[in-house]
Amino acid sequence: MSHTGTNGPLAPNNCSTCHSGAYIAVNALAKPSDHLSTTSQCDVCHKNYTTFAGAVFNHTLVTPPVAGRCSSCHGVTAKGKNSTHIPTTAQCDTCHKNTTAFAPATMSHSGTTGPITTGNCAICHNGSYVAVNALTKPSNHIPTTFPTGIPGNECSLCHRSTSDWGSERMNHGTMQTSCATCHDATSPYLGNMFKINRSRHNNAGTKDCSSSGCHKPLGKFGSAYSKWN
Ligand code: HEC
Ligand code: HEC
Ligand code: HEC
Ligand code: HEC
Ligand code: HEC
Ligand code: HEC
Ligand code: HEC
Structure with a gap:
């Protein structure tokens, strides 16, 4: 198989013409079922014709945009919450404001998703999450x-x-x-x-x-x- 040439389907941004699943019989691989969630063309992240391993991932180039859908990858195919994470079902970017590091976070108490509604404060402020600054009652409370x-x-x-x-x-x-x-x-x-x-x-x-x-x-x-x- 020669991937050179700029005509027809071998032009950049056309990879999925063949790498969609229809030509697996002739070895043109498609996204595995546990592939990260994107509709971008393959060559946004896959930069060579010998292997799909070692992809170059970049949050800003992904389609659809990552805002508001962090959890379509994080916790599925990319790094998820750590085991000592505060309990929440809110979308990650409610509190995580960049894509380079999860710490520090910008805690948000607003929103009605997950436990952050009036009546649930003690779920986090019970002493289990003091390490991430969710204080609990002092001994002279x-x-x-x-x-x-x-x-x-x-x-x-x-x-x-x-x-x-x-x-x-x-x-x-x-x-x-x-x-x-x-x-x-x-x-x-x-x-x-x-x-x-x-x-x-x-x-x-x-x-x-x-x-x-x-x-x-x-x-x-x-x-x-x-x-x-
Ligand atoms: C016209 C169909 C066609 C297009 C378009 C195409 N490929 Fe392929 N590609 C193949 C076939 C067929 C193979 C298998 C070759 C073999 O096994 O000898 C292959 C192999 C590969 C491989 C090696 C892994 C594998 O699937 O076997 C990579 C990586 C790859 N192509 C990347 C790309 C990228 C990136 C693009 C877009 C820039 C692209 N290809 C566009 C047909 C295509
Ligand atoms: C937004 C980036 C992105 C796009 C677009 C993308 N991939 Fe991937 N892909 C990755 C990442 C990240 C991995 C993880 C594997 C790695 O880097 O080792 C991966 C892994 C894969 C693997 C498994 C490689 C292995 O050896 O485990 C295949 C096959 C693959 N991609 C095929 C495709 C095909 C086909 C397309 C286009 C239809 C595509 N990918 C589009 C980022 C992308
Ligand atoms: C399309 C999939 C996808 C989406 C959507 C996505 N990410 Fe990522 N993210 C990745 C991958 C892949 C990596 C690098 C590999 C890894 O950490 O597993 C990464 C890495 C990160 C890292 C660095 C992790 C570390 O410890 O090195 C942070 C922080 C991050 N993403 C935050 C976010 C936030 C916040 C959002 C939502 C605004 C988001 N990501 C959306 C796939 C995605
Ligand atoms: C309601 C706010 C909130 C939401 C939503 C949230 N987090 Fe966090 N997360 C935090 C806080 C607070 C910390 C502690 C940060 C620190 O140590 O400075 C944290 C820490 C983390 C850490 C550990 C960072 C480290 O290096 O110690 C990871 C990983 C993480 N979050 C991933 C996620 C992912 C993935 C999602 C979405 C699936 C998510 N978080 C959703 C508030 C949140
Ligand atoms: C899902 C976990 C979670 C819930 C539920 C929650 N908090 Fe918090 N809270 C935190 C975290 C984490 C911090 C630390 C934020 C930081 O330092 O960036 C915090 C900080 C605070 C602070 C600042 C002092 C401190 O402890 O660091 C107050 C006051 C507070 N929360 C009150 C409340 C009240 C009142 C409620 C209920 C309406 C509530 N919280 C519900 C996780 C939570
Ligand atoms: C029945 C009422 C009541 C309840 C319920 C209650 N508190 Fe308090 N809390 C108080 C009072 C009164 C004070 C004294 C405030 C002051 O310093 O003037 C106080 C003080 C505190 C302080 C110290 C503030 C300071 O100025 O040093 C913390 C921390 C605190 N509470 C956390 C909590 C947490 C966490 C919960 C839930 C697990 C909780 N409290 C439940 C009444 C209450
Ligand atoms: C668990 C501790 C606690 C108990 C028990 C308690 N109080 Fe209080 N009370 C407080 C606190 C704390 C305040 C201060 C309120 C504030 O600053 O918001 C207060 C305030 C008051 C006030 C307003 C004047 C002042 O002292 O600041 C009155 C009146 C009062 N309490 C009466 C009572 C009566 C009567 C009882 C018994 C039926 C009672 N309290 C039992 C904690 C308590």
């Missing part, structure tokens, strides 16, 4: 599964910002008792809550703020979870 009535562990119940954990909005849920867990002066927990030394506060002693009958919701003073008086 307020408890989120007690006292009874507190809304639970999911971060978005109290946190709205995806850039700053310090701008939380406390959510007391339906708590009625054990307020002192967080509001006693000895409480070790982070937060801007009012903390009081009960032995010097109206003889409160060891009584609780609310179930003592003093402060709302069970007591008479203030308004529940927003004002003490």
